[in-house]
Amino acid sequence: MPRKPFVGGNWKSNGTIDSAKELCRSLTSGSAAYRNKVDVVMCPIIPQMSLVSKFVRKSPLRVGAQNVSATGEGAFTGEVSAGQLKDSGIQWTLIGHSERRTKYGETDAVTADKIAQCQEAGVSVIFCIGELLEEREAGKTDEVNKRMMDAVYSKIKDWKKVVIAYEPVWAIGTGKVATPEQAQDAHAAIRKMISSAVSEEVAESVRILYGGSVTADNCKELIGKPDIDGFLVGGASLKPTFTDIVTACVPAIPLKKPKFMKIDGVEPAARGVNIYAKVVKAASKVEGSEDLMEVVVGDDTALVTLSVRDDRVKVCEVGKSLRIQNAHVAMIKGYIRVTVDKWAALKLAEADDEVASVNEKKDMSGVEYELTKN
Numbered sequence: 001m002p003r004k005p006f007v008g009g010n011w012k013s014n015g016t017i018d019s020a021k022e023l024c025r026s027l028t029s030g031s032a033a034y035r036n037k038v039d040v041v042m043c044p045i046i047p048q049m050s051l052v053s054k055f056v057r058k059s060p061l062r063v064g065a066q067n068v069s070a071t072g073e074g075a076f077t078g079e080v081s082a083g084q085l086k087d088s089g090i091q092w093t094l095i096g097h098s099e100r101r102t103k104y105g106e107t108d109a110v111t112a113d114k115i116a117q118c119q120e121a122g123v124s125v126i127f128c129i130g131e132l133l134e135e136r137e138a139g140k141t142d143e144v145n146k147r148m149m150d151a152v153y154s155k156i157k158d159w160k161k162v163v164i165a166y167e168p169v170w171a172i173g174t175g176k177v178a179t180p181e182q183a184q185d186a187h188a189a190i191r192k193m194i195s196s197a198v199s200e201e202v203a204e205s206v207r208i209l210y211g212g213s214v215t216a217d218n219c220k221e222l223i224g225k226p227d228i229d230g231f232l233v234g235g236a237s238l239k240p241t242f243t244d245i246v247t248a249c250v251p252a253i254p255l256k257k258p259k260f261m262k263i264d265g266v267e268p269a270a271r272g273v274n275i276y277a278k279v280v281k282a283a284s285k286v287e288g289s290e291d292l293m294e295v296v297v298g299d300d301t302a303l304v305t306l307s308v309r310d311d312r313v314k315v316c317e318v319g320k321s322l323r324i325q326n327a328h329v330a331m332i333k334g335y336i337r338v339t340v341d342k343w344a345a346l347k348l349a350e351a352d353d354e355v356a357s358v359n360e361k362k363d364m365s366g367v368e369y370e371l372t373k374n
């Protein structure tokens, strides 16, 4: 069973009522692209939680807290208990964020108490772990993550209510994002730890998010890694482009091999065309465009030219097979244009789906044809 992607937006101590309303407006308007495909939880400051909840009620967005009390109800000035979150309709909270750990002295034992409170109240948790720069440099990343995880296993009875966020502290708010390889290695190690400490089944089903300087640009490569199931986003969750990060996590549907067939036309335009094809000609600039490149791809039936933004043509190496999903197709003056825009996924194909042969004689770029739609 594939893991459903998850994206959290941690607004931290930022914003006003006006900026929150503005952000909600822009995030809900783009939500059709990820509804039912990605879980999205935004964590505003406490006084804005009910307003934001009201604003996003009809959208797939959910609201979470940034913190929760390690105790229950009672004489605990300044604290909000897990039961009170639940009572206010808040189903999620962050626990163990590095800013809580390093700036407010939250210990492993406190994170464990907080998780226990949430499990008891039925509140879902995004549990944050991750190493400091000096710990990474000393080669202690896995050791630190293990220590933080070991502290909470005994408190977790319902793993369906837990998501892990790996946030290396040196990457938070610094603009210094972990490389996809660094993040994948840490995530795989965390999954292995959970497998040994709990069970393989839990390890396979629990979602592990990456957090630390995630942006709409760097998220695409990160989400392509097998153990990265989404993101916990700070600064970039305060911008309308947060929607692009969520949309980048929409899972690709398995594709069939492409077929380019002659047809009467694509009327008037279609989105959602899926293609497996091999790159046969290196990307070249589109005349008169600042940032569009043309890439010729094909399979054993025909060739076609794609329009791709130049920041995404990196994977389009001659001889490599691509998996393109949700491309946009339009008839322009009798010609078909296949555009890999920001809503489309463009990745290298899996080994199983490599395109074996290409019919270079039959160039369909400038004629009317149809691509198989899945």
Ligand code: 13P
Pocket: 010, 097, 167, 171, 172, 173, 174, 175, 211, 212, 213, 214, 232, 233, 234, 235, 236
């Ligand atoms: P940035 O995305 O601003 O680096 O913050 C990450 C974070 O702390 C999310 O919880």
